[in-house]
Amino acid sequence: MDRLLIIGASGLVGSRMSKLAEGKFEVSGTYFSHPMNGPNLYTLDTRDRSAVLKLIEKVKPDFVVDTHSLNNVDYAELHRNEAWDINVDGSRNLAEAAKQFGSKYIFLSTDYVFDGRKLKYTEKDKPHPLSYFAMTRVVTEQMLEAFDMNYVVARTAVVYGLGGLNKVSFAVWLINKLRAGEAVTIVNDQKNNPTFADNLVAQLMALYEKDATGLFHVTGSQCISRFDFSKEIAKQFDLDVGLIRPITTPELRQIAPRAATVNMSSAKVERLTGIPTLNVQEGLHQLHEQMEG
Secondary structure (H helix, E strand, O other): OOEEEEEOOOOHHHHHHHHHOEOOEEEEEEEOOOOOOOOOEEEOOOOOHHHHHHHHHHHOOOEEEEOOOOOOHHHHHHOHHHHHHHHHHHHHHHHHHHHHOOOEEEEEEEHHHOOOOOOOEOOOOOOOOOOHHHHHHHHHHHHHHHHOOOEEEEEEOOEEOOOOOOOOOHHHHHHHHHHOOOOEEEEOOOEEOOEEHHHHHHHHHHHHHOOOOEEEEOOOOOOEEHHHHHHHHHHHOOOOHHHEEEEOHHHHOOOOOOOOEOOEOOHHHHHHHOOOOOOHHHHHHHHHHHHHO
16 A cells, blocks of 8 residues: 655645545645644654654655645744744755655645636746745756656645544535625635635645656636635535625725735646646535535
8 A cells, every 4th residue: 555645634635534544545644833632643844854864764654745835825924034944944845855765745735826817827927926935836846847756736725634643624604604694795706716725635635547658727617706616615505695795905005015816727637637726605505415414
């Protein structure tokens, strides 16, 4: 059985991958700020190159999935050194260790690498990051390409699902708010491709099994505003759509700039894995089944 090491097993994608990989792979995972209990779990600060090398040597993974990052976009804009240390240096340490021990390295990137000036983005389109967080992702992507190693960059967007210790996903946060009868304001002029975590994980595991290399867009199939996505969540869970009120990006006064619309094509990953990417309704239907039992 092949060995899988998940960096950031306490997060949403990491926790879902841990669960869905059971029985298919021998799974190990790392955490940093959110302690976990269980076999094959290790605390790891990816900024510590020596610790990274020791762990990879100990686990001897066939592939490493790197889900860790400082991904609070506004925080990263104000704390650039910290963002660089975690997002660039941390991933460099992991990639170098993976290369040294012959492991495949799968790196989770983001749709934020684009500025939204194109109607639909494929893997052939050149990144143009607007925020410092996005810039750290682009630098890491370029670094991996230069390393001449066995790697996959998987760009994704607005991942939602059930799991993770550090924070609930946007969809679960909204469900909890609406169930409590609380009104929420949601931005109505930022559009992207919400991605159901289980769909993302299935495609990542398939990319490993197919021995794919290079760059892939791994997102949901539907480009939708956060406001319209919120309404779909309310409908799927039979909650009060009237509690959701629109707000514009300028009203939010966000620190880091965001693209208005980033629509990414997932045709390449679908073609290679044979796994269809889900639209919003399909993903939310699966989430509803998981939450309602």
